[in-house]
Amino acid sequence: MAQIGLFSSIAFILVTISFSFIFRKQAWKALLIGSVLTLGFFMPLTLVLFLIGSGITYLIGNKIQSSFPWIGMGIGFLIGALIAYKLRESWINHISLPLENFWEKPDIWQVMGLSFFVFNAISYLMDIKRGFVSPAESFLKLTLYLIYFPTLHAGPLHRFKYLNSQFEQAKITEKSFNHGMRLILWGLFKNFVLAQRLNQLLISLKGSEIAGWWTLLIGFVFFFYIYFSFSSFIDFFQGVSEIFNIRLKDNFQKRIYFSTNRHEFWKGWHITLNEWFRDYFFYWQIKFKFWRNKPYLLLLLTYMLIGLWHGISWQYLLWGLLNGAWILLEKVWSVHKIRQDGILKQCLGIFYQIFGCSFIALVFIYPSLGDLWDKIHVTSYFPHEIWLIQRRNIFVVFMMFLLVDFYHLWSKEERIDVFLERISPWKRRLIYVQLVLSLFIFGDFSGGLNNYYLAF
Template sequence: MLFSSMTFIYVFLPIVCAIYLCVRQGLKNHVLLIASIIFYAWGEPSYLAIMLLTILINYIGANYISRSKKNTHRKEILALTIVLNLSFLFYFKYFNFVVENINGLFKSDIHFIKVIMPIGISFYTFQALSYLIDVYRGEVKVQRNIYKLALYICLFPQLIAGPIVKYRDVDEQISNRDVDFPKVVYGIKRFIIGLSKKMLLANTVGAIADKIFTQPVDQIDLPLSWLGAVSYTLQLYYDFSGYSDMAIGLGYIFGFQFLENFNYPYISKSITEFWRRWHISLSSWFKEYLYIPLGGNRVSKIRHYFNLLLVFFVTGLWHGASWNFIVWGLWHGLFIIFEKITNIHKKQGGIFLKTFQHLYCIFIFMLGWVIFRSENINYALKYLSTMIGLKKNTTTLYTSLYYIDRLEILALTVGVICSLPLFRCILSVNEKHKVLKCCINTWLIILFILSTCVIAASTYNPFIYFRF
């Protein structure tokens, strides 16, 4: 089930909220667990088994680890459980990719498997791994109650698109949390903001990006290539951060406080800073469970750079089983190494230097998004060469009306403005500013209705050739 569907917002959410608020404290987790299972099974019931198996494996693995006194034994169980977790991920997400590359490389004919990736598998696998590793490290107590562990792994607000919540951040909240008025109101507001980001901004600017990126690359000229890149840059941010906002908002409604996942990444002055602001839960996961165990920066320079490159290689791979994701990850890794070598991001200076730093960062991550969005590396290279003016003889078929209309221009403008931290404090306006608060609340309700209109519009589905 998607957050941005009529069924979720107007059937699932009110029913779950009503039941959740009505039951006594001891049953609240059970209600959430059942709701989470229904939420997950709604789209593809057959993959529920994979998730339940993941829960079981991690429950048993963590319990063994906590009970075992021999360090080598603990290590073996940890390794085995990690391998089991990753094998699901590999099978569903990466198997065909590996086969494709082996076939391409060795001219072999290994058959692909017919499989659809279970939704959210990358997210819940990483959550499970964080729990397991933390138990092994002794940073958290093992969870003896399987229902509570199941709730942590499959809690529906963050199940399909994150944020990747670490067990230690919600350990206490799973057992003991309050649902109070300010939390509920804040949660609803965050949810509406996320929904509006997704439905009104991401989908609208995404339509521009889709139109441009589906063109043959020879038919994209310089301005069009930049319009496509800007649109996709905004689409990705509002889509993903919108989903995170909805997840955080829903968490608040049910009494959970998840950590922030985005912090205005597009105002960064370096790629290093960008990764502190973009998909924070993923970058901090990789930092804690991969980068630091590899030695982090407390090793030789060459090894440090290798560590960084490896982390970004895996980050790219995590996003998808395709070479363009890997190249995208390495692209970011290379620029982070470049920043480490030159210390460009640490240089302090006047407005010119700051502007340069911003432009440099925007340029790099936008080119990165083009690699991320392209169907293959070949397309990406051609697109990038158009963007930087290397390719000139292009013939565009359509007028600008085809690519962009008034509403899309409006969405682009609003998108650019809202990516700046100008409205950071709108949800914490003081009660003294009654008029402002009233306006914000009214505006949020309007946004909610408008978002619903867009969702409702997708249900309008006339049958064109009925009469023929």
């Protein structure tokens, strides 16, 4: 699956550009054909299931305002499909079929972007029920919204109204192409130079005899690996969309890795997923009398569901519970209201946030809580040979991280493609050269284009 992200993206761009010459005034049709053909070639099972799901969503959306409880049936079907897929390992083993070799192929059960598909479909149905949008004019336009290739790979989650209006005005211009290529270059740089190298360091640490509180170092490296892996895919596919003049939402605030508390962190991490749970679960439930006087309990439940979104297991449930409890404790102690106006306070806040984040990140890494406990409760030990093996890798990661952080500071609130257009041409070209040279000199291409969040 690692190489699919890069090769399929190139295929999507080429196919869509080719068909855009045929559908000059209706470029959304080229986007639909590009998505269908790309998914059909690289992930046929994904395409078949999503076309069926799109058809069911379209039919329910057109009937949702009737007295029959179509909304409940639609959401139940979508959530049920997502749960069944996340629990696939427990029921696939009980299937007995003659063609056993067929079921041994791991890719046959890989359905890319199912959670993004399901959550977008639910938001579409609930927005119709609430009167925020009208049902899609055609099955094809709804299908494009649900199977649009760039958003299936990495999100972010979008409302139907937001994307559909952009699909209607999609076109390729010199400006949109330049913006798209800048974002693609930025995403490739972050993935191959930082995410891949951090992954190599993570693998080395996990395979070592590190123990005790030194195990937090694994969580620390994992946190930064997740950030650069996921955010680089967002940048990359924002660039793919930008080529066709479609602006996907940002999913991370800049310098989110230097948050001073957990409240600030969750405001800028996986933004669209948090907004989805806020709008379609928390606000929906808080209207009921049972939850009205229990907002903190509902908030805790919301974070537990966010944990289960990553996978239906006790470890992810615990991860969500820990995050929810952390947020609630900060609310009770008003930690998020403390002004971080001094360098010392900021440094202490950053240390506090990263320490806690590294600790709960360990839940993702170890297959069971028992394994995690066995690692932590023993005498602390750090294998110094890690430094000898990984010293060049660590140096490159550190220097490239400083470079990324410098660009984040320099560009302020602007997206990198907009920032590059604003600065002078010679500075822009110098940055291009630096990114390309860093990519080819320091890039680790051994693992393909890596996106950890494809697993969810």
